[in-house]
Amino acid sequence: MSDPILSAEDVHVEFEARRGGGRARAVDGVNLDIAPGEIVALVGESGCGKTTLARTLLGLERPTSGRVLHRGTPLAYTSKALKRFRRDVQLVLQDPSGSLNPRHTVYDAVAEGLRIHGDVPNERERVADALSRAGLRPPERLFLRFPHELSGGQRQRVVIAGALVLEPNVIVADEPVASLDASVRGEILALLLRLRDELGLAALVVTHDLGLAWNIADRVAVMYLGRIVETGPVEKILTAPEHPYTQALLSVLPDAPGSPVVLQGEPPDPTRIPSGCRFHLRCPVLASGAAATAGVDGACRGEDPGVLAGGTAVQAACHYARAVSSSTGQAAAARP
Amino acid sequence: MSLLEVDDLTVTYRTGGGDVPAVRGVSFALEAGQKLGLAGESGCGKSTMALALLRLLPKTARLTGEIRFDGEDILTMSWGRLRAVRWAGASIVFQGAMHSLNAVQRIGAQIAEPIRLHSKATEAEIRRKTGELLEHVGLPARRADAYPHELSGGQRQRVMIAMALACDPKLIVADEPTTALDVMIQAQILTLIESLVAEQDISLLMISHDLSVLADTCDRLAVMYAGRIVEEGPAAAVFGAARHPYGQALAAAFPRIGDPASRRRPQGLAGDPPDPAELPTGCAFHPRCPARLDHCDRVDPALWPTADDDRRAACVHVLPDEGLSLLTKEPA
Ligand SMILES: Nc1ncnc2c1ncn2[C@@H]1O[C@H](COP(=O)(O)OP(=O)(O)O)[C@@H](O)[C@H]1O
Numbered sequence: 275m276s277d278p279i280l281s282a283e284d285v286h287v288e289f290e291a292r293r294g295g296g297r298a299r300a301v302d303g304v305n306l307d308i309a310p311g312e313i314v315a316l317v318g319e320s321g322c323g324k325t326t327l328a329r330t331l332l333g334l335e336r337p338t339s340g341r342v343l344h345r346g347t348p349l350a351y352t353s354k355a356l357k358r359f360r361r362d363v364q365l366v367l368q369d370p371s372g373s374l375n376p377r378h379t380v381y382d383a384v385a386e387g388l389r390i391h392g393d394v395p396n397e398r399e400r401v402a403d404a405l406s407r408a409g410l411r412p413p414e415r416l417f418l419r420f421p422h423e424l425s426g427g428q429r430q431r432v433v434i435a436g437a438l439v440l441e442p443n444v445i446v447a448d449e450p451v452a453s454l455d456a457s458v459r460g461e462i463l464a465l466l467l468r469l470r471d472e473l474g475l476a477a478l479v480v481t482h483d484l485g486l487a488w489n490i491a492d493r494v495a496v497m498y499l500g501r502i503v504e505t506g507p508v509e510k511i512l513t514a515p516e517h518p519y520t521q522a523l524l525s526v527l528p529d530a531p532g533s534p535v536v537l538q539g540e541p542p543d544p545t546r547i548p549s550g551c552r553f554h555l556r557c558p559v560l561a562s563g564a565a566a567t568a569g570v571d572g573a574c575r576g577e578d579p580g581v582l583a584g585g586t587a588v589q590a591a592c593h594y595a596r597a598v599s600s601s602t603g604q605a606a607a608a609r610p
Numbered sequence: 611m612s613l614l615e616v617d618d619l620t621v622t623y624r625t626g627g628g629d630v631p632a633v634r635g636v637s638f639a640l641e642a643g644q645k646l647g648l649a650g651e652s653g654c655g656k657s658t659m660a661l662a663l664l665r666l667l668p669k670t671a672r673l674t675g676e677i678r679f680d681g682e683d684i685l686t687m688s689w690g691r692l693r694a695v696r697w698a699g700a701s702i703v704f705q706g707a708m709h710s711l712n713a714v715q716r717i718g719a720q721i722a723e724p725i726r727l728h729s730k731a732t733e734a735e736i737r738r739k740t741g742e743l744l745e746h747v748g749l750p751a752r753r754a755d756a757y758p759h760e761l762s763g764g765q766r767q768r769v770m771i772a773m774a775l776a777c778d779p780k781l782i783v784a785d786e787p788t789t790a791l792d793v794m795i796q797a798q799i800l801t802l803i804e805s806l807v808a809e810q811d812i813s814l815l816m817i818s819h820d821l822s823v824l825a826d827t828c829d830r831l832a833v834m835y836a837g838r839i840v841e842e843g844p845a846a847a848v849f850g851a852a853r854h855p856y857g858q859a860l861a862a863a864f865p866r867i868g869d870p871a872s873r874r875r876p877q878g879l880a881g882d883p884p885d886p887a888e889l890p891t892g893c894a895f896h897p898r899c900p901a902r903l904d905h906c907d908r909v910d911p912a913l914w915p916t917a918d919d920d921r922r923a924a925c926v927h928v929l930p931d932e933g934l935s936l937l938t939k940e941p942a
C-alpha cells in the first residue's frame with residue numbers, strides 16, 4: 275500500500291477504572307494504518323475500545339504508550355501542532371443533533387472550523403463548497419437555517435460539511451449513521467463513498483454494524499477487548515473469517531447462513547483482561563474441543579497470540595486459525 | 611376467529627399545534643401462535659399502534675376503529691376487564707427497560723406483583739414462580755433481590771420479559787425489544803424470545819425499525835409508512851421481494867453480507883418520512899417514490915391483494931389494470 279496518512283503504532287490507552295478497582299486497558303496494543311483514499315471500518319461490541327482508539331488517532335486522547343503517526347511523523351501534542359494536524363484529519367461525530375449548536379445557523383456551523391483556524395478569506399465560497407460537496411444543494415438556500423429546521427439526514431450532512439470545509443485528507447467518523455433511519459443511512463454512506471472517489475478522502479469509520487462495513491469499507495479491523503483480533507480486506511474477512519470472534523459476530527446477523535453462535539454473558543471488562551488469548555473464556559472453538567484436537571488449547575489458555583501488525587495483510591490473532599492454516603498449507607493466517 | 615383483529619384503526623393525537631394523525635386506518639389479524647413483525651421508520655406510528663392495542667395511549671389520543679382480542683372488544687371493555695387482559699391476555703415489552711422498571715423496587719417484587727393481583731397463589735407459590743420466571747429468562751433466581759440499576763441493559767430486558775410472562779399471556783407485544791442493545795446481547799434476547807414463544811405457543815407482535823431482524827424472527831411482516839400498513843405478507847417474501855416501492859427501499863437498506871449487489875453500493879431513499887401533521891396528498895410515499903406515476907399525488911391506494919396469494923400492498927403498481935385505469939381516469 276502507499277505510505278499511510280495515519281497510523282497507530284503499538285498504541286495503548288489506559289484509564290483509571292470508573293468504578294474503582296484497577297486500570298482499564300481500553301486500547302491494549304493496536305497497530306493500524308490508513309492509506310490515502312482508503313476506507314477502513316473498525317468494528318466490535320460496545321466497550322471494546324473503538325471510540326478510544328478513534329479519539330487517540332485524532333490526537334484527542336494521548337496514548338499511555340505507543341504512538342500515532344501522521345504521514346510518517348509522530349504526533350506532537352502541542353496545541354499548535356495539533357491544530358495543524360486537525361486540518362488534515364477531521365472528526366465526524368455520531369449524533370448530529372448533539373454536535374450542532376441549536377442556536378447556530380448552518381452557515382455558522384460549517385464556518386466554525388475555518389474561523390478556529392483563522393482562515394477568513396473566501397469564507398462564504400468555502401462554506402458553500404463544503405455544503406454542496408456534502409450533497410446539500412443549492413447551499414445558499416441552507417445558509418440561514420437552524421438545525422431544528424433540517425431533517426436528520428440533512429443535519430448529518432451539515433456535520434460532514436463542517437469536517438470537509440478544511441479540506442482534510444482523512445476523516446474519522448464514529449458511528450456516523452447510528453442515529454439515522456435505515457432509508458436515510460444509505461444516502462449518507464453513499465456520500466462517504468463519493469467523497470472518497472471524488473476527493474480521494476480516506477476514512478476510518480467506527481461502527482458496530484458489519485453490514486455498513488460491507489456497504490462501504492475496503493478493509494475491516496475487528497476489535498475485541500482493546501485489540502484488533504482480525505483484519506484484512508472486507509471481502510475476505512466478512513465472507514471467510516478465521517477468528518472465532520469474527521465468525522460469531524457474523525453468525526448472529528439476521529440473515530447469516532447456518533445457526534447463530536450466540537456468545538453468552540456480557541461483553542468483557544477491560545479492567546480484567548483474561549490471560550492467554552483474551553477471547554478464550556468465550557471462545558466456541560476452545561469450548562467445542564476443536565482447539566484441543568488441533569493441540570493448541572494450552573496456548574489458548576496460556577499464551578497471548580500477540581499484537582497484529584499494521585498494513586493491509588489478512589491476519590487473525592488466533593492460535594487455532596494459525597494451526598489450521600499452517601497444517602493445510604494455506605496462506606498463513608497470521609503473518610503479515 | 612383470529613386471536614387479535616384490528617379493523618380500520620385510527621389514532622389521532624390532539625396537540626396545541628393541531629391534530630397529529632399517527633395511525634391512519636390500519637387493519638390486520640394475528641392468529642394464535644403466529645409471529646407478526648411490524649416494521650417501519652421512526653415516527654411511522656408503530657408504538658402508537660402497540661399502545662392502542664392495550665389502550666395505553668395518553669388522554670390526548672383519539673381512537674376510532676375496532677380492536678378485538680380473543681373475541682372481546684378492547685375499545686369498549688370495562689377498566690377492570692382491561693386490567694386482566696393486560697396481564698393475562700396480552701402483555702407488552704417496551705424498548706427502554708430502564709424506564710419501564712421501577713428504580714426503587716427489587717426486581718423480584720416487580721415480577722411478583724402481577725401474579726399476586728391476578729391469581730390466588732400463596733406468597734410461597736408466588737416466590738417460587740418468580741424464581742422460575744427469572745431462571746426461564748436466563749437469570750439466576752437469586753437475582754430477584756437486585757435493583758434495576760444493578761443489572762446490565764440485556765439483563766433488564768430479560769426482567770421485562772419475565773414480567774411479561776408472569777401471568778401466562780396468549781400474546782406478547784414487544785416494542786423494539788432489542789434496540790440499543792449490543793449485537794451479541796440482541797442475539798441473546800432474540801433467541802430467548804423465540805424459544806419462549808415457541809415453547810409456550812404464545813403469539814408475538816414484534817415491532818422494530820430493523821426489517822432484517824423481524825424477517826428472521828417472524829412468520830409474517832407488515833411494513834408501515836406514515837401511519838398505514840403499506841405492505842403485508844409472509845416474512846421471507848416481503849423482505850426478499852417486496853412489492854411496495856417503500857418496502858423494497860427499506861429491505862435494500864439492510865445489506866446482505868456476501869451479496870455482490872450491495873458491495874460498495876449502499877442503498878437509500880432521498881428525503882425523509884413525512885411529518886404526520888403535514889402529509890402529502892395522494893399516496894403519502896409519492897414524494898420519495900422511485901416508481902412514482904403521474905397520478906400518485908392524487909390517488910391513495912388501499913392495501914390491495916397482490917397477484918400472489920397471501921400478500922397485500924398499497925401501491926398503484928399492484929392494482930389490476932382495470933382498477934388502475936379506473937383510478938387514473940381524469941375527473942370529468
Ligand atoms: N474517559 C474514560 N475513563 C474511564 N474509562 C473509560 C473512559 N473512556 C472509555 N472508558 C472505558 O474504556 C472502554 C472502551 O470504551 P470505548 O472506547 O468507548 O468503547 P467502544 O467505543 O468500543 O464502545 C470501556 O470499558 C469504557 O468504559
Ligand SMILES: Nc1ncnc2c1ncn2[C@@H]1O[C@H](COP(=O)(O)OP(=O)(O)O)[C@@H](O)[C@H]1O
Nearest residue numbers: 623625630632651652653654655656657658886
Ligand atoms: N403523545 C403524543 N402527542 C403527540 N404526537 C405524538 C405523541 N406520541 C407520538 N406522537 C407522534 O405520532 C407519530 C407516531 O409516533 P410513534 O407511534 O411513536 O412512532 P414510531 O414508534 O413508529 O417511531 C410521530 O409523528 C410522533 O411524533
Ligand SMILES: [Mg+2]
Nearest residue numbers: 324325326448
Ligand atoms: Mg463508541
Ligand SMILES: [Mg+2]
Nearest residue numbers: 656657658786
Ligand atoms: Mg416507537
